[in-house]
Amino acid sequence: MNEEVTKVSLPEDAGPHADANVEWWYFYTFLHSDRRNRYALMGSFFRVGELEPSWTKGHYLIYTLIDLETNKATHGSWMDKGLKRNMLAFYLPVYMMLNPKETDMWRLYGTMLKGDLPKPHSFMKKSTVYSDPVKLEYEKHNLVFLGEEQDNFELVLQDKAMNIELQFVPTKPITLVGGDGKPDDLYYYSFTRNRVQGKVNMGKGTEFVRGEGWFDHQWGKDYSLAKGRGWNWFGIQLDDGRELLLNEFRSQDGKTSAPMANLIRFDGKTVLSNNVEFEPRKYWKSIRTGAKYPVEWLIRLPDFSMKLYVQAIFPKQEMEILGPIRAIWEGACTVQGRETLRNGTKVALSGKGFSELVGYAKAR
Numbered sequence: 001m002n003e004e005v006t007k008v009s010l011p012e013d014a015g016p017h018a019d020a021n022v023e024w025w026y027f028y029t030f031l032h033s034d035r036r037n038r039y040a041l042m043g044s045f046f047r048v049g050e051l052e053p054s055w056t057k058g059h060y061l062i063y064t065l066i067d068l069e070t071n072k073a074t075h076g077s078w079m080d081k082g083l084k085r086n087m088l089a090f091y092l093p094v095y096m097m098l099n100p101k102e103t104d105m106w107r108l109y110g111t112m113l114k115g116d117l118p119k120p121h122s123f124m125k126k127s128t129v130y131s132d133p134v135k136l137e138y139e140k141h142n143l144v145f146l147g148e149e150q151d152n153f154e155l156v157l158q159d160k161a162m163n164i165e166l167q168f169v170p171t172k173p174i175t176l177v178g179g180d181g182k183p184d185d186l187y188y189y190s191f192t193r194n195r196v197q198g199k200v201n202m203g204k205g206t207e208f209v210r211g212e213g214w215f216d217h218q219w220g221k222d223y224s225l226a227k228g229r230g231w232n233w234f235g236i237q238l239d240d241g242r243e244l245l246l247n248e249f250r251s252q253d254g255k256t257s258a259p260m261a262n263l264i265r266f267d268g269k270t271v272l273s274n275n276v277e278f279e280p281r282k283y284w285k286s287i288r289t290g291a292k293y294p295v296e297w298l299i300r301l302p303d304f305s306m307k308l309y310v311q312a313i314f315p316k317q318e319m320e321i322l323g324p325i326r327a328i329w330e331g332a333c334t335v336q337g338r339e340t341l342r343n344g345t346k347v348a349l350s351g352k353g354f355s356e357l358v359g360y361a362k363a364r
Contacts, residue, residue, distance in 0.1 A: 079123060
C-alpha cells in the first residue's frame with residue numbers, strides 16, 4: 001500500500017471526512033426470519049457538500065427492503081435542508097448550465113424552490129453526523145458504529161411501512177478496494193462478510209432475523225455524476241466463503257472503462273485484477289423512467305479462472321434517486337458459475353449479492 005497517498009485505517013476513517021465533497025456508508029444483507037420469511041435489504045447514508053464546515057454539508061438516505069417471498073420492494077428516499085440548499089445554490093444550477101436542454105432538472109429546480117419534493121422523495125427534519133464514536137442520525141434512521149476499531153455497527157430504519165433494527169459484525173478483515181483503498185478518485189474500504197441479526201416489522205408483527213451482510217465506505221472529491229459518468233457494480237458473496245467486488249465505469253454513450261475485480265479470499269486477503277469482461281445478456285425496461293437495465297450478466301474473470309452468471313432475482317428493482325441520474329437499478333441477484341482449478345478440475349460456483357447500475361436513467 002502507498003502510505004503517502006492512500007492511507008486508510010480504522011477507527012479514524014470510519015467517520016466523516018470534512019474535505020470530501022461526497023461520502024457514503026453503504027450496506028446490504030440477506031435475512032431469514034423466525035417465521036421462515038426471507039428478506040433482502042440495502043441502504044446508503046450520504047453526506048454531500050463542497051465546503052469543509054460540517055454545518056454546510058447536506059445529507060441523503062436511500063434504502064430498499066425486498067420481500068423475497070413476494071418479490072416486492074419497499075423504497076425510501078430522504079433528504080435534509082442542507083442538501084436542498086446545496087442543490088439549489090450550486091449542484092443543479094451548474095448541471096443545468098452544462099445540460100440546458102434537460103427539462104426534468106428545470107422542473108425539479110422549480111419544485112424545490114417552492115419547498116416541495118416530487119414523489120417518492122421526502123424531507124428529513126433532522127440530520128446529524130457525530131465522530132468518536134461515529135453516529136449518523138438521519139431523522140429516525142441511524143447508523144451507530146461500535147467496537148475499538150468501529151468496524152461493526154447497529155442500524156435502525158423507521159418509517160410508516162417498516163421498523164428495522166439490525167447489528168452487523170464483520171467476520172473477515174477490512175478490504176482495501178483496489179489493493180490500496182484508493183482505486184480511483186475516492187477512498188474505498190469494505191467489510192465484505194458480516195454476521196447480521198436483529199428484527200424486522202413490516203406491520204404484521206416483529207420477526208427476528210439472521211443472515212449475512214456487506215458494508216462499504218467511500219469518500220473523496222468526485223464529480224462523476226455531474227459529468228454523466230455512471231457505473232456497473234457487483235458485490236458478490238460466494239457460498240464457499242469468498243467474495244468478489246466488481247466494477248466498471250460507464251459513459252453517457254454507453255461505453256465502459258476501468259474494469260476492476262477484487263477477489264477476497266477465505267483468509268480475507270485481496271487479489272486484484274483489471275482483466276474483467278462484463279457481458280449483458282438480458283434487459284428489463286422501466287415503465288416509469290424508460291431506462292433499459294441489464295438484469296442478467298455473463299462475467300468472465302480470466303485471472304481467477306472464473307466465469308459467472310449473475311441474474312436479478314426479479315427485474316423490477318429500480319430505485320428513484322433525487323437529482324440528474326433520476327434512478328438506479330439496485331437489486332438482489334443470484335450467482336452461478338464455475339472455476340477452473342490449477343489441475344484443470346472445474347468446480348461449480350454459487351452465491352448471492354447486489355448489483356448497482358447507475359447512469360441508465362439520465363434526465364430528459
